Amino acid sequence: MLYNFSCMAAADQPVFICTIFHVDMDAFFVSVEELFDPSLKGKAVVVGGQRHERGVVSAASYEARKFGVHSAMPLRTAAKMCPQAIFVDGHPERYRECSEQVYRVLGTFSPQIEMASIDEAYLDMTGTERLHGPPLKAAHTLHQRMKAETRLNCSVGIGTSRLIAKVSSAQAKPNGVLWIVPGEEAKFLAPLDVREIPGVGKVMEKHLHELGIQKVGDLAKLDEGELEDRFGKWGLALAGKARGEDAGGWFDTEVGADLAAKSISHEHTYNEDTADIAQLEATLMRLSEMVGRRLREANFHARTIQLKLRYKDFTTITRAHTLPNPTQLDTEIFEQIRSLFRKNWQKGAPIRLLGVHASSFTSQADQIDLLDGSRQQRWKDALAAADRLRDKFGESSVGLAAGMRGSFRERTHENPVALPGKKKKSNHP
């Protein structure tokens, strides 16, 4: 076997080569369901709901895939394509639990792990050779230990970048290991469809096809400048990806860097469209409570509250409002959501989906800073206002002390200090 870890770049600069693993569980949801009901093994199984329900396939067994069933396909379509399939409801708690087991196994191989989703992870294995041996050996050990500890199959892709690791794990499926030797990246990618590049979806694929680009190799031949002109920042990143580089965006970040949540949301699709305002507002209340609970669990306060509304014909709008003070209270979230809803719902039009979304987070610690910040901002604003008045009307027109007193009074009026024990007694003599 050829190991090629001491490449030299031009000007004799040593190049440090990363070894990244991408570990992807095979048909994860289906495999977990099989652990709970072994009779499902070897059969066409669809996870995500019952055959007549509104909804899509979350995961399909390899047997079901033979009939063309794949994830994100409407359940009713899957039922037509594969009538003999067994339809199973999803169990998110089971998947979370198994995902934690997977994480624990991975933790014995590298301290730098990043769960990219519930069923896949990146490991930075750079410099672990003394402990785990060369990449292929480490991967096989990992593969075996994963099976032994979780009874689940996974596939492992190994490469010098996250991108290469990710693409190679997909090629290794099912239940395989694939190592792309350093230096062979472009050769590996060239024959693959452009769609295999993470980030290239339906739309981008169509654009590229219109340019006569089918394979990653075609893409790599294209001029970088041309791609940038046509697709902007994304085009430039794409040129790098065609060479196997983690160009731009999330791929360019260190494995295991702390990824704090940026938003929390819940939504609900009705089994039948409804225009019943009582039902709609009850749903919004429930969704607001779910979002509020998760904010409190994570100790986040959100400033931006967003409503999502989908009509019968699938037209979807979002309407957001940003609060002056962040919140994690159900009542405040619901108040905003209800007002957005009443302002934007075309009365009487049947609704298919409602959603509540919270973002622009500040943590508890930031809260204190924010208060300080807003106090500072008041000073700044007052001073800036005074300056503008002076510019306009001359030096003697503004007294600084008066401005600050006004601002102070306003503040204390807005947020009166509650004295413990006094308020209730005075209300109930």
Place this chain on the structure above:
DNA sequence: TCTGGGGTCCTAGGACCC
């Protein structure tokens, strides 16, 4: 085919400020 639910990131335009 008749389209879930949870996310991330990017773009573009308008408001507002300096």
Place this chain on the structure above:
DNA sequence: TCTGGGGTCCTAGGACCC
């Protein structure tokens, strides 16, 4: 009375991922 350039914040929508 025709008009800048940059920065930041906010909103809306869309592509993409699992």
